[in-house]
Amino acid sequence: QVQLQESGPGLVKPSQTLSLTCAVSGASISNGNYYWSWIRQHPEKGLEWIGYIHHSGSSFYSPSLKSRLSISLDTTKNQFSLNLTSATAADTAMYYCARTFIDVYNFATDTWGQGTLVTVSS
Amino acid sequence: EIVMTQSPATLSVSPGERVTLSCRASESVVSNVAWYQQKAGLPPRLLIYASSTRATGVPARFSGSGSGTEFTLTISSLQSEDFAVYYCQQYHKWPLFGGGTKVEVK
Numbered sequence: 001q002v003q004l005q006e007s008g009p010g011l012v013k014p015s016q017t018l019s020l021t022c023a024v025s026g027a028s029i030s031n032g033n034y035y036w037s038w039i040r041q042h043p044e045k046g047l048e049w050i051g052y053i054h055h056s057g058s059s060f061y062s063p064s065l066k067s068r069l070s071i072s073l074d075t076t077k078n079q080f081s082l083n084l085t086s087a088t089a090a091d092t093a094m095y096y097c098a099r100t101f102i103d104v105y106n107f108a109t110d111t112w113g114q115g116t117l118v119t120v121s122s
Numbered sequence: 123e124i125v126m127t128q129s130p131a132t133l134s135v136s137p138g139e140r141v142t143l144s145c146r147a148s149e150s151v152v153s154n155v156a157w158y159q160q161k162a163g164l165p166p167r168l169l170i171y172a173s174s175t176r177a178t179g180v181p182a183r184f185s186g187s188g189s190g191t192e193f194t195l196t197i198s199s200l201q202s203e204d205f206a207v208y209y210c211q212q213y214h215k216w217p218l219f220g221g222g223t224k225v226e227v228k
Contacts, residue, residue, distance in 0.1 A: 047219040107213035112165035
């Protein structure tokens with residue numbers, strides 16, 4: 001059974017870098033057509049796709065976050081990470097990591113972490 | 123960006139009823155739509171992808187249909203565990219979610 005677990009600071013000061021890690025168990029992040037995604041949800045609001053990465057090195061970032069965003073893989077630890085620079089209050093959200101299967105016809109995010117709440121405040 | 127508009131925002135229903143949720147894309151997304159269910163305090167759960175393919179373990183009472191700009195999620199007979207918020211998502215271009223439909227007890 002594949003499981004994902006987010007970790008990182010729950011409180012980040014404005015202008016600092018928001019950094020989160022997602023540990024994956026039950027599957028290798030180096031295999032197959034799976035991409036590893038970050039998605040966030042602002043309080044009481046909808047869902048926003050942040051970005052996703054494949055073990056081949058391909059990564060895709062939200063156009064609105066691209067200038068501040070970096071997503072990376074650590075295959076030795078079977079985990080992936082998110083770094084969002086110059087954080088503001090608008091980045092306060094529940095952050096989810098997830099596994100997404102992507103091929104020519106399909107884009108299916110079938111496994112999610114439980115989420116971690118990050119607040120940006122001084 | 124392709125905007126996904128869901129309607130209605132809230133739907134009040136009784137258990138056993140047939141439920142139809144709508145999602146409209148601002149331009150054609152072919153069949154590149156997924157549906158998710160989210161309950162309070164939990165992450166979203168994938169129900170449907172490629173417009174009509176049920177994800178593993180999803181009950182048969184959930185079905186998806188549509189292509190182009192109009193999509194529908196149908197719950198044939200609503201169960202008590204189905205009260206939740208439902209989101210559509212397009213992945214034809216950068217993945218974007220709709221604003222959600224809350225299915226609540228009537």
